[in-house]
Amino acid sequence: MTSSVLKVTIERSSDAQDVFEVPAFESQTVLDVVSWVQQNADPTLSYRFACRVGMCGSCAMMVNGVPRWTCRTHINKVLDGNEVTIGPLRNLPVIKDLAVDMDPFFDKWVAAEGVHHGALTRDDPIAPVDEDSSDRVEANAGIECINCSVCYAACDTVAGNADYLGPAALQRAWTLLNDAKDEGRNAILEAVSGSGGCHNCHSMGSCAAYCPNDLDPMSAIAGLKRGTAKSYFKRGR
């Protein structure tokens, strides 16, 4: 660390920023820096977190222009000299300061049919599944997504195209498409083929590059493109 005081710029709105001097500590995350400001310097600062360990996906913000989980980002990783700029997550409406409204993200998750479509019930035995089958491997690849919206914030297509379902929702759709237990194949293909569907993705790969979980929504979306293209030829639509 270059200095014992950090210069922290926080974007309070599109045209207002506040600069705070925050004491540097060992083992300090970006979330800790934001919390310090709220707890000690400006009690009106708003932000969101819950689990503090990278499981809930509610603390993501723009840190020096890059979307990140703030609870799992050590401040040393992002400091530019002793400075850092923190803003609300991109591509989502701001509620106040660093807290954004995540509803559009989840509305799209549902719109992409990102919900299990099952035929079995609680009275049926649990279906045996071969974990090494290629379908299951493909489904497992995206299953650890914590819907943090980091990929959604990173994607320029989302920025320009309000209807675009976005990487996380589409990745969920792809996971379900490969899930042997899911019966919603046609509904999913339909949902991802509309005007906000997977075909809007330009494979710019920012989703995969910034996903803190090392997931690869880009390849999942490519899978959807293949799947829909195949059914296009088969069904003629």
Next chain:
Amino acid sequence: MRAAAGITSRAHPLWLAYILHRLSGIVLALFLPLHFWVLALAMTDPVRLDGFLHLTETGVVKLAEFGLVFLLAVHMFGGLRLMAMEWLPWTPSQKTLAASAAAISFLIAMLFFLKAI
């Protein structure tokens, strides 16, 4: 300033490929009508077409022409790369390999091309 910071923060190879593909697409879309118009002169005014064609001998225009061919190539290989990424169930490293192979062979072809003129 902010915009620049926003863009540099997003610069990674695939994003650069995307932006290059997009910009080349736009320039092609702007250039192509011009190209068509020039060719159409063959019908209306062959002499002027010749005039244009002679222009291609001069440095600036030659450079511009070369630039456009280059853009077409960039866009085409970018597009083929993209379609390979989307449709071929290859591993990412296989795709990188294929793209580099295509780029290298194209470069060699271009060298011959340059020698030819």
Next chain:
Amino acid sequence: MLNLRLYMLQRITALLMAPLVLGHLTVMIYAIQGGLSAAEILGRIQGSALWFIFYGTFVIAVAIHGAIGLRAIAHEWGGLKGGALEVSMWVAGLGLFALGARAVWAVTIA
């Protein structure tokens, strides 16, 4: 604002154009030796049904392909949507087609 149909059209036309562009470039390399002239171009391809189909296909493909491509950009970067977006796509496509068709007509038939 791309749905499956536009996407497929854009990719199919792209695939179609790839060999055509390569073919065109090869011809250019060959033709350009010793400079270009109107007569030369015309002499080579005028009256040839094959070349007509070659360039005709290219023009149709590029009109569709370019229009769809510009549509995406007009939406994402230009904020166009709804009717304006549809209209701009058709204008771009028909414009490209008209200019291209005239050029093909000029060099192959007329």
Next chain:
Amino acid sequence: MQLSDIERHDTDILILGTGGAGLFAALHAQQSAPEGTKITIAVKGLIGKCGCTRMVQGGYNVALGGGDTVERHFMDTINGGKWLPNQDMAWRLCEQAVVRIRELENEVGCFFDRNSDGSLHQKAFAGQTADRTVHKGDLTGIEIINRLMEKVLASGVEKLQEHRAVGLIPTKDGSALAGVLMIDMRTGGFKFVRAKTVLMATGGGPTMYKYHTPSGDKTMDGLAMALRAGLKLRDMEMVQFHPTGLLAGDHTRMTGTVLEEGLRGAGGQLINHSGARFMFDYDGKGERATRDVVSRGIDAEMRKNNNPEQEGVFISMSHLGPDFVRKKFKGMVNRCADSGFDLAEGKVEVVPTAHYFMGGIVVDVDTRTAMEGLYVAGEDAGGAHGSNRLGGNGVANSTVYGGIAGDTMGADIVSMSLREPDEAVLAAEFDRAIYPLSRKPNLVLPLRKQLQDLMWEEVGVMRTEAGIKRGLTGIAEVSDALMDVGVDNGTLAFNLTWHDWLNLRSLCDISEVIAKAGNARENSRGAHFREDFPEPGTMEDSEFTVAQQTSEGVTVTREPVEFSIVRPGETVLPADAPETLVATQ
């Protein structure tokens, strides 16, 4: 802000919280309630993105055959809880877990890890006599909550996100619940929501300890509200400590978060300040002993050491081979690395950390409380675990009882109607919530730290009467001091500092109950350890504590445990059943 500014809102079924309990209740209520029933879900954070169910790592306990039975699961739960559990609740938990896991896989769409033959993979946590814990890697909670969340989001229930419940408002005669007062955190406005039935599933959360694992939104709000409403709380002394919380300093929220159990299971060693392994001094199983034993071992070592530079002990994995550790515990290694520690090659400082709260509101096996219209499920409800919760029984409990609550409410509302609130209580709860807004602003954080240090020192892993008394005095001091701390009322929208204040209010109230219940239990059972009464007492005479707010303040009484299914010394397992089915490592 005035009383008349409170927005009034009606619904049929209101659910507070979106952990395993809240989300399951929403699904089941939809299935069981008559067509046209309005279901509303209100939560302090975003739906499915707060609470602890999402943080479940190890997995979900369920007896699915292969020699394991509901009876065996039940006996492990009773033995683990040191004969304090409500046996009917424990039985229902074990029995229904079997249904719930099928529901999770078949209807909700969860995917749990499989064996090579395609069947569910199960492993054994400490304290279990069968390989029973179903899991998805070590991120089981994410899989469960994500799938539940999707279902609920797609189901069209009414969403009140970032709505914090602040008070239960009864009817005028006090016999039933009329509705819940809440703050819309995004605007700072108040909302009074009437409902025929309300499920409280706010998940307890012992975050009044210096080191704690639960998510930041959990601050005992539900129990504090129930206490004020006069409901009985049981087993309130029972705070479970996880032995290995990350110690990364005072200034990071990472401190206290769990380093998973599996580290010790795989052979991780605990090293004290003088560089020696110490767990075998306390238990023959060494580091592999149960959570309470290891927590006490670490606590004892910490007290022996007076080096202020080193507070905790170290966990060391490197002897297992750094590459092995990196591969097997990728998540943990990354998490430590983010705080600047090298788990694979170096050693990482750990402390016991408050993890789970066994205590809770007294309910029946259908989640009904003494107050008509109020139901409680999940970590807020007491009884199923007794003095100790087995690893893997927490999420089973919240999902099983959340579903039961949904079914029960769906059936009960048929004969219920909306009730008129006692406006006086409503006004009092409103005043209580806006109280700090009229005081001179000051920092809330120092008081929270003061409470956390106090609870850790005096009402923590090991307790004495003298310590608890000091604790009670200290809690009262913090509590009083808090009433002099105001909050900037410039803007109430997303005013986190106001909520910090309210959080601390709840924590102070429940801390007092924990201390008093701890003082009332003059023996050592499960998670509760009294240095001045180290013996567990006779099992036959087991009693549980019941705390209640009366006109004299919080009073604690004791009630005998009813051995409704099995008596101490007996078992429901067949006579020839083996002691354990787990292959010894």
